[in-house]
Amino acid sequence: MAGSTHTVSNQPPPLTGYDVFTGDRVLTAAVDRHTAPGVIEDVRGELAALGRAAGSAQLQEWGAQANENPPTLRTHDRHGHRVDEVDFHPAWHRLLGKGVSGGLTAAWSRPAGQVRRAAAFVVWTQVDAGNLCPLSMTHAAVPALRTDPALAAEWEPRLTSMVYDRELRPARLKAGALFGMGMTEKQGGSDVRANTTAATPLAEDGTYELTGHKWFCSAPMSDGFLVLAQAPQGLTCFLVPRVLEDDTRNVFMIQRLKDKLGNRSNASGEVEFDGTWARRVGEEGHGVRTIIEMVAATRLDCVLGSAGLMRQAVAQAVHHCTHREAFGAKLVDQPLMRNVLADLALESEAATTLALRLAAAYDDGGEQERALLRIAVPAAKYWVTKRCTPVTVEASECLGGNGYVEESGMPRLVRESPLNSIWEGAGNVQALDVLRALRREPMALNAYLQEVGAARGADHRLDAAIKDLLTELADLEGVEGRARRLTERLALVLQGSLLVRYAPPEVADAFCASRLGGDGGAAFGTLPSTLDLASVVNRARPEA
Template sequence: PALRTDPVLAAEWEPKLTSYVYEEGLRPAREKAGVLFGMGMTEKQGGTDVRSNTTRAESLAGDGEYLLTGHKWFCSAPMSDGFLVLAQAPGGLTCFLVPRVLPDGTRNVFAIQRLKDKLGNKSNASSEVEFDGTWARRVGEEGRGVRTIIEMVAATRLDCVVGSAALMRQAVAQAVHHATYRSAFGGLLIDKPLMRNVLADLALESEAATVLAMRLASAYDTDTEEERAFLRIAVPAAKYWVTKRCTPVVGEALECLGGNGYVEESGMPRLLREAPLNSIWEGSGNVQALDVLRALQREPQALDAFLREVGKARGADHRLDAAIKNLLTELADLEGIEARARRLVERMALVLQGSLLVRWAPPEVSDAFCASRLGGDWGTAFGTLPHSLDLASVVTRARPVAD
C-alpha cells in the first residue's frame, strides 16, 4: 500500500514482492524473480513515537533521491532486498525506500550492528542498523511519512491478528489432540468433564479470534468505502484484543499436555515464546486503544460502520443485545475516556466477535461465547464455562482432522 503512492516504485517492486518465488542472496532486485521487504521505523529515543526520529535525509540532485544518516533501533528482516524507513527530510518526517543492493550491483550502506537477542521469533531476525550516506528513494511527499506508511501499518496489524489466531489454533489443536489419546484416571482426558471444560473454553477463544481475523481480511479484500470505515476501528480493536488473548491461550494449552508441554520437543514452548510478540509489533496495547479513540473522536463514519456490522446480529441472542446496549452507553460519553480506553476497546472486540459467531458459528459455539464472554457467566481462568452448555460439541468441533 505504501509503494502505491508512487506508481513508478510500485511498478518496479510490487510484482516481485507478490511473487511466489523465493530467491535468497543479495543481488539487484531487477535480477530476482521474487524479493522480500523489511522496515525500519523506530529509534532509541522514540520507539512508537516515530515523529521524534532523528535520522536525517539529504536530498540529492536526482528526482526523489536522498542520502540517509542515522540509526534504527529495530530494523526487521535485515536479509531483505528493500526496506521502508522513516527519516527527517527538509520538509519533515518522510518515508523512504532503502534497497539493500544498489542498481549497479554494489552494496548500499547498511551497517548491521547486531541482531536482537529476542525472547522468541528467533528465526525471523530483527536488527540494529546504521545508515551513513545510505542511498534511498522517497516514497510519497516530504513531510507525509506517517500518512504514507500508515496503510502498510494497517495491513501489518491485520497480519498480527491473523498470526495470533493461527498460534491459538495450533496450540488448541495440540491440546485437543493430546487429550483425545491420553488416558489417565481410568479414561481418556477428553472425556473428563473438567478437562472438557478447559478445552471448550480454549476452543471458543480460538474460533472467536479466527472468525474475526477472516472478517477483517474479507473487508480488506473488498476495499469499499464502507469496509474501509469499518476497518478503521475494527483493525486496532482486533489487534488489541486478539493478540492479547494469545499468550494465556497458549499457556493454558501447554498445561493440558502436563509436564510434556513444558519440554521443547512438544513444540509448545516455542509457541509460548512466540505468543506475546504480535501484541508488541506495530504498536502495543495502549497504542491500539488510543488509535480506536482517535477514530471515535475524528471519524464518525467509522463508528457508524462498526455499529452497523454488530447490529446485523441484533435479536439473535439476548446477551449480545444487552452487550450492544451497554456498549452504546459507554460510547455516549467520551469525556475522560483515555483512562478506560482498554476496557472500552475490549468490549468492542468482544461484541464484534459475538456478533460474528452468532451469525456464522454453530449454535453451541455462539451460545457458549455469549454466555461467558458477554453474559458474565464465566470465571477468571480457562475451564470455568457454565457446565450446562454443550461443551462436548464445542470440543469435537475443535478436534484436528487428519488429511
C-alpha cells in the same frame, strides 16, 4: 542399552501427517463464507495443499530446526570487507521459499487475494511463526509503494512474485524480492515523530542520503526496506534498497541482531545509515500518511498470526487429551478437562472468525468496509493478540509435564505468543488509535455499529452488551484512562456478533454466556456446565 522393565503406553501419537487447513472446521467455513463461488474450488485446493505440507512431519521438523539454529550476523568477509549479511539455517530458507510459493506475498494480484492469503497465514504460522515476518513486511509494502506509481511499477511485480530469490543483487535482476521495515529508534519507540534519522536531498529528484540509526529493523536480510526519516519538510517515508543498480552494496550496517524471547528463527537487528542512498516514497513530510496502509496490513497480520498460534495450541491440547487416559477415562471425556478445552476452543474460534472477516473487508474495498477496518483492525489487534499468551500457556498445561518440555513444541508457542501484542504498536497504541477513530471518523463507528447490529435480536446477552457499549460510547469525556476497557468491549461485541451469525449454536451460546453475559471466570475452564461443551471440543479436533 534398551531397558526392558516397561513398554511405552498411553502416550499420544505425534500430531503430524494431517491437513492443517482442511482439518480446521472454523477456518474452512470462514474461507467458504468469504470467497466467491467462481474461485472457491481453486482457493480451497491451494490451501489444502499448503495445509498438507504444514501438517507433515518433514515441515514440522524444519520449523523446529529453524528455531534451534537461529540466524547469525556476519559483518565482514575473510578479507576484512564489510558485508553485513545474515546467515540462516537451511530449514529457514526452505520454509520461506514454500511460504512465498504458497502465495503469502501475492494477495494484491489474485482473486479473493486477502482471504486466501489470510487463511494461508493462519496455516503457515503453525509451522514456524518466524518466517512470517518477512512475508508480512513484503505483503504490506505494496500499498505504501503504490503512492509512487514508478516505484510500484519497479518493485510490485517482484514483491508479489511467487518465486523465492535469496541472492542479494539489484532488483532488476531478481525474480522475486522481500521487504523489511525500519521505523523504531531508541529515543522514540512508537512515537515515530521523535525520529532523528536525517534525510538530505541529492541532485537527482526524489533521491536522498540517510544518516542515523534504527533500533529495530525487521528482516534485515531483505532486498529493500521502508524507513522513516526527517527530510527538510518533515518526517518522510523512504525506500532503501540493499543493493544499488550498479551492483554495489548500499551503506546498510547491521550492528547486531536482537536476542529475542521468541521468534528465534527470524532476524531482527539494529542498523546504521551513514550516507545511505534512498528513494522518497510519497510526499515530503507525509511519512506517517504514506506508511499507514503498511502498518494497517501488518496489524491485521498480527491478528492472523495470533489466531494461528492459538489454533495450533488448541489443536495440540485437544489431540493430546483425545488420546491420553487418566483415572480410567480419556482426558477429553472428563468434565473439567472438557470445560478447559471448550473454553480454549472458543477463544481460538472467535479469533479466527474475526480475522477472516477483516480480510474479507480488505477484499471488498468499499467505503463501508474501509470504514469498518478503521476501528476493527486496531481493536482486534489489541484484543486477539492479548488473548494469545493465556491460551498457549493453558493449552500447554493440558499436556501436563510434557507441555513444559521443548520437544513437545508447546514452549515455542508460549515464547512466540507475546510478540504480536508488541509488534506494530503495543496495547496502549492500539487503544489510543481506536479513540482517534471514534473522535475523528464518524463513518468508522457507524460501520462498526451496522456490523454488530446485523445480529441484534439473536441473543439477549449480545443485545445487552451492544446496549451497554452504546452507553459507554455516548460519553467519551476522560475516556483515555479507560481506553483499554472500551477497546476490549468493542472487540468482544464484534466477535460475539460474528459467532452468533456464523458459528454453530453451541459455540455462540458458550461465547455469549462467558464473554458477554458474565457467566464465566477469569481462568479458562469456568464455562457453565449446562452448555454443550462436548460439541464445542469436537469442533476443534484437528483430525476432523
